[in-house]
Amino acid sequence: MRTTTARAYPNIALIKYWGKRDEARILPAAGSLSMTLDAFETTTTVIPTPDGVADTLELDGQPADEEATRRIAAFLDHVRALAGSEQKVMVASRNSVPTGAGLASSASGFAALATAAAAAFELDLDTRDLSRLARLGSGSACRSVLPGVSVWHAGDDETSFAEPVSAPDMRMVVLTVDRGRKPISSRSAMRLTAATSPFYDAWVASTETSLSAMIDACSEGDFTRIGEITESHALRMHALIQSTTPPIRFLRPQSVAIFDAVEKLRENGLEAYSTADAGPNVVVLVRPENTEAVARALEGLGDIRIVGPGPGAQLLPEGSEVPSGA
Numbered sequence: 001m002r003t004t005t006a007r008a009y010p011n012i013a014l015i016k017y018w019g020k021r022d023e024a025r026i027l028p029a030a031g032s033l034s035m036t037l038d039a040f041e042t043t044t045t046v047i048p049t050p051d052g053v054a055d056t057l058e059l060d061g062q063p064a065d066e067e068a069t070r071r072i073a074a075f076l077d078h079v080r081a082l083a084g085s086e087q088k089v090m091v092a093s094r095n096s097v098p099t100g101a102g103l104a105s106s107a108s109g110f111a112a113l114a115t116a117a118a119a120a121f122e123l124d125l126d127t128r129d130l131s132r133l134a135r136l137g138s139g140s141a142c143r144s145v146l147p148g149v150s151v152w153h154a155g156d157d158e159t160s161f162a163e164p165v166s167a168p169d170m171r172m173v174v175l176t177v178d179r180g181r182k183p184i185s186s187r188s189a190m191r192l193t194a195a196t197s198p199f200y201d202a203w204v205a206s207t208e209t210s211l212s213a214m215i216d217a218c219s220e221g222d223f224t225r226i227g228e229i230t231e232s233h234a235l236r237m238h239a240l241i242q243s244t245t246p247p248i249r250f251l252r253p254q255s256v257a258i259f260d261a262v263e264k265l266r267e268n269g270l271e272a273y274s275t276a277d278a279g280p281n282v283v284v285l286v287r288p289e290n291t292e293a294v295a296r297a298l299e300g301l302g303d304i305r306i307v308g309p310g311p312g313a314q315l316l317p318e319g320s321e322v323p324s325g326a
């Protein structure tokens with residue numbers, strides 16, 4: 001075993017993953033498609049602890065709470081099973097934005113951890129198997145193993161991984177309206193949706209249809225169609241989530257104001273489309289040449305950050321270790 005460090009970036013889904021058909025193996029009810037970003041990265045170091053009796057986790061220099069530690073220990077059990085090892089490790093992870101705010105996502109976290117842990121345990125995994133492994137930590141993490149635009153197939157344990165999709169060059173204008181921790185995790189909210197929403201089956205069926213339309217639009221380089229499907233699919237997901245018992249609403253008045261402003265931009269001939277994950281922050285999809293104009297037009301509606309397609313998860317050279325706070 002050796003000490004390893006990896007870096008991965010979050011992704012923003014254009015076709016959303018919301019619902020599992022297998023909780024233990026994290027198999028999604030439908031496929032999804034996203035763009036891995038070039039900002040908001042997570043860097044993670046895995047250090048073998050020969051005398052350790054349990055895995056430990058440090059997040060941004062602080063010991064993590066019990067729940068987060070349990071979640072990464074459960075993930076590391078999958079890695080140990082693959083490696084035929086019982087070795088416990090220390091994990092030190094650093095996010096470039098606050099954890100739990102909807103952007104420092106579990107996607108970048110588990111993509112980085114899977115990459116670092118696989119190397120630490122000397123598993124020789126190709127991209128496909130690394131994507132499958134990351135999926136066991138957090139579903140959306142399987143897409144952050146890949147660079148740029150990728151599709152995550154629903155499939156079974158063997159066939160549910162992300163792979164690249166050809167797509168036009170695109171940018172995103174990220175508007176952060178709230179940096180606080182989410183009131184409910186994606187995982188719990190997803191479970192509640194499947195258990196209580198009367199619209200869940202229709203969501204799953206229509207997501208498959210939207211996904212194949214999206215893959216066609218991507219391969220044709222049809223930005224307008226990509227944008228239209230993106231915005232419509234995001235609104236469907238939020239409608240679905242609001243239909244749970246008890247209802248959950250992630251979008252805030254400021255989020256809705258951004259959707260309105262983006263619609264106005266389109267009416268005025270500037271093409272842009274909104275999406276939002278399980279939180280109040282809004283991400284606006286634009287053509288590269290319109291990025292600055294859209295960002296300027298949305299000034300004042302949130303903290304703005306312009307992002308583009310980013311790299312897949314990668315191992316960093318020795319000497320890149322995340323400093324431990326201990």
Ligand code: DP6
Nearest residue numbers: 013016017138139140186187277278
């Ligand atoms: C709204 O991947 O965080 O961002 O698999 O339970 O860990 P778990 O969920 P997670 O859910 C992400 C949901 C989403 C949509 C998406 O990224 O596709």
